[in-house]
Amino acid sequence: xxxxxxxxxxxxIRMAVPISLAALGGLFSESTGVINIALEGIILMGAxxxxxxxxxxxxxLLGILMAVVAGIGMALIHAIASVTFKANHIISxxxxxxxxxxxxxxxxxxxxxxxxxxxxSTLPKFLGISPVIYVTVAIFFLSGFFLYRTRLGLRLRxxxxxxxxxxxxGISVTKMRYLGVLISGALxxxxxxxxxxxxxxxxxxxxxxxRGYIGLASMIxxxxxxxGAAGAASLFGFSxxxxxxxxxxxxxxxxxxxxxxLITIAVLVGAVGRATPPAEDGNHFIKEG
Amino acid sequence: MARDNQIDTDPLIRMEGINKRFPGxxxxxxxxxxxxxxxxxxxxxxxxxxxxxLMKVLYGIYSKDEGQxxxxxxxxxIKDPKAANELGIGMVHQHFMLVPPLSVADNxxxxxxxxxxxxxxxxxxxxxxLELSSDIGFEIDPEARVEDLSVGVRQRIEILKVLFREAEVxxxxxxxxxxxxxxxxxxxxxxNNLQEQGKTIIFITHKLNEVxxxxxxxxxxxxxxxxxxxxxxxxxxNELANMMVGRxxxxxxxxEEAEKGEELIRAENLTLKNxxxxxxxxxxxxxxxxxxxxxIAGVQGNGQTELIEALTGINEFSSGTVEVQNSDLTNADxxxxxxxxxxxxxxxxxxxxxxxxxxxxxxxxxxxHTFERYSSRIFMKLRDMDEHAxxxxxxxxxxxxxxxxLAESLSGGNQQKLIVARELSQQPKLLIxxxxxxxxxxGAIEFVHERLMKERARGxxxxxxxxxxxxxxxxxxxxxVIYEGEFIGMFDANETSKEELGVYMTGSExxxxxxxxxxxxxxxxxxx
Numbered sequence: 001x002x003x004x005x006x007x008x009x010x011x012x013i014r015m016a017v018p019i020s021l022a023a024l025g026g027l028f029s030e031s032t033g034v035i036n037i038a039l040e041g042i043i044l045m046g047a048x049x050x051x052x053x054x055x056x057x058x059x060x061l062l063g064i065l066m067a068v069v070a071g072i073g074m075a076l077i078h079a080i081a082s083v084t085f086k087a088n089h090i091i092s093x094x095x096x097x098x099x100x101x102x103x104x105x106x107x108x109x110x111x112x113x114x115x116x117x118x119x120x121s122t123l124p125k126f127l128g129i130s131p132v133i134y135v136t137v138a139i140f141f142l143s144g145f146f147l148y149r150t151r152l153g154l155r156l157r158x159x160x161x162x163x164x165x166x167x168x169x170g171i172s173v174t175k176m177r178y179l180g181v182l183i184s185g186a187l188x189x190x191x192x193x194x195x196x197x198x199x200x201x202x203x204x205x206x207x208x209x210x211r212g213y214i215g216l217a218s219m220i221x222x223x224x225x226x227x228g229a230a231g232a233a234s235l236f237g238f239s240x241x242x243x244x245x246x247x248x249x250x251x252x253x254x255x256x257x258x259x260x261x262l263i264t265i266a267v268l269v270g271a272v273g274r275a276t277p278p279a280e281d282g283n284h285f286i287k288e289g
Numbered sequence: 290m291a292r293d294n295q296i297d298t299d300p301l302i303r304m305e306g307i308n309k310r311f312p313g314x315x316x317x318x319x320x321x322x323x324x325x326x327x328x329x330x331x332x333x334x335x336x337x338x339x340x341x342x343l344m345k346v347l348y349g350i351y352s353k354d355e356g357q358x359x360x361x362x363x364x365x366x367i368k369d370p371k372a373a374n375e376l377g378i379g380m381v382h383q384h385f386m387l388v389p390p391l392s393v394a395d396n397x398x399x400x401x402x403x404x405x406x407x408x409x410x411x412x413x414x415x416x417x418x419l420e421l422s423s424d425i426g427f428e429i430d431p432e433a434r435v436e437d438l439s440v441g442v443r444q445r446i447e448i449l450k451v452l453f454r455e456a457e458v459x460x461x462x463x464x465x466x467x468x469x470x471x472x473x474x475x476x477x478x479x480x481n482n483l484q485e486q487g488k489t490i491i492f493i494t495h496k497l498n499e500v501x502x503x504x505x506x507x508x509x510x511x512x513x514x515x516x517x518x519x520x521x522x523x524x525x526x527n528e529l530a531n532m533m534v535g536r537x538x539x540x541x542x543x544x545e546e547a548e549k550g551e552e553l554i555r556a557e558n559l560t561l562k563n564x565x566x567x568x569x570x571x572x573x574x575x576x577x578x579x580x581x582x583x584x585i586a587g588v589q590g591n592g593q594t595e596l597i598e599a600l601t602g603i604n605e606f607s608s609g610t611v612e613v614q615n616s617d618l619t620n621a622d623x624x625x626x627x628x629x630x631x632x633x634x635x636x637x638x639x640x641x642x643x644x645x646x647x648x649x650x651x652x653x654x655x656x657x658h659t660f661e662r663y664s665s666r667i668f669m670k671l672r673d674m675d676e677h678a679x680x681x682x683x684x685x686x687x688x689x690x691x692x693x694x695l696a697e698s699l700s701g702g703n704q705q706k707l708i709v710a711r712e713l714s715q716q717p718k719l720l721i722x723x724x725x726x727x728x729x730x731x732g733a734i735e736f737v738h739e740r741l742m743k744e745r746a747r748g749x750x751x752x753x754x755x756x757x758x759x760x761x762x763x764x765x766x767x768x769x770v771i772y773e774g775e776f777i778g779m780f781d782a783n784e785t786s787k788e789e790l791g792v793y794m795t796g797s798e799x800x801x802x803x804x805x806x807x808x809x810x811x812x813x814x815x816x817x
Contacts, residue, residue, distance in 0.1 A: 151404040158388045158399055165386035169400030169450075170371040279389070 008241050010129070014199050016230075016237025017136050018043060018208075021191030022215025023222065023229035024143055025184035029075075030224065031147065032180030033160040033280030034082055037093030039188045040212025041100030042074045046192025048104040051117050051203035060123045064132065064193040071189015072182050074100065079181040083174055086284040097212075105205040116204040119197050130198040132190070139187070144226045156180055160278030163285045173285045188212065210261065217264045223275040232267070239263050299362065301326040301489055302347070302378075302458065307356035309342050316342040318513040319356070324458070329480060329490045331500040331521075334510035334533055335730030337700045340493045341383070343510070344460050348380045349373040376458075379451030383462040385443050386450075389436035394418055396435055397450045421452055425482045427475070441472030448479065459483065461492040465499060466728060469588045469756070470791060477503055495533070495730050497526045498759075509533055534732045544742055544763065550579030551614070553719050553750040554631075555810070559609035561595050561774075569595045570606070571774035575809040577719065577750040582741075584765030584782065585754045586790050592774035593754045594636060597723045600752075601633040602626045603641070613719065627656060632717030634708055636724045636754070638701075642708045645697035649689050650678040652696045653711050677714065685710040686736065702733035709737055719750040726760060738764060758787045769809055772796040779808035 022039045029036035049070035054063030074096055081092040108115050123131050147153040159166045159176040167173050195211070196203045214236050221235075222228025243256040300323035309317040317339045324330050332340045345351045347358065349367040357364050360376055367373050370380070387396050394414045403414045415431040422429045427445060435443060444464060451459055461480075465473045480490055480503060494500065500507050501521060508518040509532040516532050554577050561570035570592045577583045587593050598604035600611065602623030611619045613629055621629075635641035643652045654663045654674050663674050678692045687706045689699055696704060705726070712720060722741065726734040741764060745751055755761050761768055762782055770778040770793040777799035780790065792798050 149409055150407050151402040151409060152407060154391070154395055154399065154402060154409060158391060158395075161388045161390055162386070165388050165396075166399070168370060168382070168386040170369070170374070171400050 008238075008245055011241035011244070012234060012238045013129075013133060014237070015240040016234045017133055017199070018191035018195045018211050019215050019218055019236050020140070020230050020233030021136060021187045021194070022212050023218035023233050024140065024226060025187035025191070026216045026219040027184075027222075027224055027226060027229055028143070028156070028180050028187065029184035030180075030219070030278050030281055031156050031160045032177045033163065033278050033283055034079070034177050034181050035089040035093065035282050036075070036078060036181060036184050037090055037212075037216065038074060038078045038096035038100075039093075039184065039215055040208050040210070041093075041097035042071045042185055042188040043192035043195065043208040043212050043215075044097075044100045044104055044206070045074050046071045046189035047196035047203050047207055048108065048192075049189075050193035051119050051196045052107075052111065054197055055117070055120050058121060060119070060121050060197050063119075063197050064123070064190065067193025067197075068186050068189045071185040071187070071192065073185070074189070075181045075185020078185070079178045083177045083181065083285075086286075089282050101206060104203075108203065108205060116202055118202045119200075122198055122201060130194070132194045132198050136190075136194075140226050140230050147226065152179075157278075160280050163280050163283070167285070167287065177285075188215070191215075210264075214260060214264050217268055220275055220277075221267045224277065236260050236263060300324055300359075301361060303359040303362075304343070304347060305357050305359070307343060307346055307358075308354045309339075309346055309351055310354050315513050317346065317353070317356075320510070320513070320515045322508055322515060323518075324489060324491055325506070326489055327484065327487055328505040329484055329492070329503055331504035331507040332491060332493045332510065333495055333497065333500055333507060333529060335495060335732060336702050336728070337512075338510040338533070338730075339513040340510050341462055344380065344462060344491065344493060347373070348378060348460060374454050374456070377456050378458045378460065379454055379456030380460040381444065381447040381451060381462065381464060383466065385447055387435050387443055387446060390434060392431065393429060393433050393435060393438075393446055394431035396446055397431075397453050399450075401454060418449060418453070421449055424486070425452070425479055427479065439472075440467045441469065441475070444468065444472075444476065445479065448483075456488075458489045458491070461490065463493055463495075465494065465496065469590075470758070471588070471795060473499075497529050497731075500529065501526060511535055530731050533730070545746060548579075548748065549581050549766075550748055552811075553577050553579055553614060554752075555612045556600070557610050557612075557810075559596065559599070559611070560607050561592075561599055561604065562607045569774050570599065573609075573771075573774075573776055573809075574806050575769065575776070576811050577752060578811065579718075579748040579750055580745055581767070582745055582751040582753055582765045584761040584768040585752070585771050586758060586761045586768055586794060587754075587756075587771035588794050589756055591771050593723070593771050595774075596771075597633075597636065597721060597752075597754055600626075601631070601635075601721055623656070624659065627715070628660075630716075630718040632712035632715055632720040634712055634720065634722040634725050636727070638704055638708055638727075643696050643704060645704075646695060648693050648695055649682065649687070649699070649707060650675050650692040652707055653678040653681060653692075653714075655711065657711070657715055681707075681710040681714050685740075702729035705729045706733060706736065709740060713740060713744065717749065719752065720744060721752045721754075723754040724756065725753070726755075726757065758790055761790070762787065767808070767811070769805075770794055772799070776805050776809055779805045 022043060025039055026036055046067035050063040050067035053066035054060045078092050078096055081087040082089045105115055108117055147157060155171050156176055159173055163173045218232035218236060219229050221232035239260045243259055246256065247253065303323040305321055307317045307320040320343055322343060334340050342351060346353045349369045349372050358367060394411060397418055398414050403410045418431045429445060435446065464476060468476060483490060504521050506518060507521055507529065509516045509529060511533060557574045559570055559573045560568055563569050573596065575583060585593055595604055599606045602621055605620045616629065618626055618629060639645060658664055663670055675692055682689060682692060685706050687710060688703050726737050741751060753764055765782045768780045768782050768785060769776045770790055772794065773796065778793040
């Protein structure tokens with residue numbers, strides 16, 4: 001079996017892009033202590049919005065941008081619910097996921113009469129690869145720099161670890177948390193746009209297929225660091241790439257398609273080691289006085 | 290901040306008629322308070338007297354309901370901590386405001402980062418911090434992660450954080466509550482250095498020794514009011530204690546000579562290993578008789594917590610034996626230990642001693658809830674529980690609106706009294722008390738001490754662990770010093786001093802191992 005080929009590598013990268021963007025999104029959100037399980041729904045929403053706008057305007061670039069905007073929109077709802085109104089982060093996230101599943105399916109039916117929509121044009125490839133992949137790599141470099149070397153990055157990370165301390169030095173916890181959540185929405189939205197426009201060339205209902213959750217698993221596996229998340233996402237991408245490339249006699253393909261999810265479970269159960277999430281994960285900020 | 294040379298009758302900060310209400314309480318009741326430039330001013334009072342509230346008003350965390358603050362004789366509003374910072378006022382909170390995974394430098398600069406175009410200049414920050422820390426006489430590694438550092442060092446980081454913001458006035462909220470005796474010493478030094486540099490220091494405390502050691506002036510608060518300001522040189526601990534409590538207080542514990550009776554507990558060769566295989570408790574032996582108080586002195590973190598936890602069934606010894614009147618209780622279940630008549634006042638009342646979401650009554654029976662007097666086989670005997678709790682509330686003078694009040698709304702001192710009441714109401718023959726007066730105020734300390742001594746007079750045994758040397762010496766009959774999990778010295782309470790124990794607590798001296806063991810097991814003839 002020649003599974004270690006250029007084509008597998010490329011497939012791995014393609015598969016890893018939405019997952020890694022979701023992972024990085026989760027990282028930004030959780031670095032401010034907001035758990036964002038809505039990444040799944042955000043990917044789906046990004047995929048849908050990207051597809052519709054690409055087809056409507058004929059511009060895949062506008063489609064990608066719209067995916068980002070849709071992601072930010074979803075994230076904004078999450079931030080309003082979980083930061084401003086102090087809803088349970090998980091519940092808000094689950095609600096958004098259900099909302100995204102329903103609304104994209106409904107709108108797809110209304111707009112096209114079917115649950116699957118083909119994407120009519122894609123971005124011109126650069127050296128045979130979608131430009132979004134280059135952008136993703138650049139985003140990872142920038143994120144590492146942003147989080148660990150800049151003032152704002154420090155403030156974001158401090159917020160996720162000790163909100164009262166951040167507040168006590170005159171930094172707005174609410175602003176930091178909104179920023180973290182909105183960035184996560186933009187990243188996951190981009191991932192969704194890539195998934196539909198550049199990777200699958202169509203939108204179909206429920207096409208995020210757990211990528212948001214696998215992204216969160218990558219974030220945990222990568223111990224809440226950008227590079228760890230990228231590495232973990234690549235592993236998941238590889239396992240997804242494999243499922244189309246190997247077939248084992250007498251083993252149904254469906255079992256191979258389970259591979260990424262099995263790896264997710266295995267990783268979360270065993271291989272993580274002692275990763276500590278940000279201390280304020282899931283907490284609400286209540287100011288005294 | 291302007292630092293004109295002022296005549297010292299002109300206070301730098303003056304707070305007049307400060308009122309601060311919380312739902313149901315008047316936390317500050319027309320309080321007047323003033324601070325001279327360059328002085329160390331202690332703010333003392335029992336828990337709940339309104340000290341911290343007053344300082345949080347000054348620091349802009351709370352907004353006052355009435356009153357006026359003058360700074361440099363100018364009336365002004367301090368609407369948030371930022372405004373206080375701009376005036377040169379900084380506060381070191383009781384619960385540190387540090388982000389554990391971040392570096393020392395990042396913590397100190399957070400909110401005032403040294404950055405160019407938003408990119409952190411960590412080299413510059415490091416230099417500034419090294420400079421600041423050497424100015425007040427200690428060394429610190431700006432690149433160390435805060436979570437790896439001790440409480441004492443963390444406090445220094447908090448102080449640096451305030452100085453980094455160019456504070457001229459430092460407010461410290463109970464700075465010594467979490468420190469070891471050595472760390473307290475070096476904090477004193479730091480504060481003295483700061484004063485020499487012309488800084489003004491306000492510190493909140495309820496330990497009168499600290500006031501006498503450190504402060505120039507002291508303001509006493511009681512029940513939300515200020516009851517007076519004194520020059521430290523013109524007052525005494527007794528006077529301050531009386532002002533705090535509003536009545537005569539006995540600082541000295543009345544200890545009668547008790548009859549020592551039968552051996553209650555004999556523990557031999559107790560060893561407890563941690564996950565890494567290191568001996569946290571290292572070959573400890575001791576025995577306690579009826580009517581005897583066995584004190585364990587030591588710097589926090591030398592194994593006393595683990596020793597107590599294993600004795601009371603929370604943890605397990607790796608080897609060794611515990612015998613209580615000939616029944617083997619080595620690594621017995623907590624329930625069995627209680628049934629054998631061993632009470633436990635845990636070191637951390639919130640973590641181990643009570644469930645704050647439960648009512649006073651429920652907390653009162655906690656741990657004894659399966660005992661026949663509180664429980665039939667299926668149902669709790671709610672009426673009996675409540676009756677017992679009510680009696681205890683009265684007897685132990687626990688201030689609570691009712692026995693149905695949640696424990697969380699009690700003050701720290703009353704929570705502690707509730708735990709003491711629970712354990713003593715069960716008439717234990719041996720009481721294991723860890724830090725029984727930690728974080729509670731003078732009046733409550735006096736009460737707890739009295740009660741413990743009463744138990745001793747009744748022929749009960751007491752194992753006392755405390756980081757307060759005064760407490761250890763005044764309550765105990767025999768004292769063991771624990772260091773790195775080992776008993777390294779045994780003393781007769783009547784023949785030792787704080788200074789002597791202090792030397793052993795740091796491990797700089799130790800007695801012969803066999804001798805210590807023999808004395809701890811009380812194999813020498815009882816003192817006459």
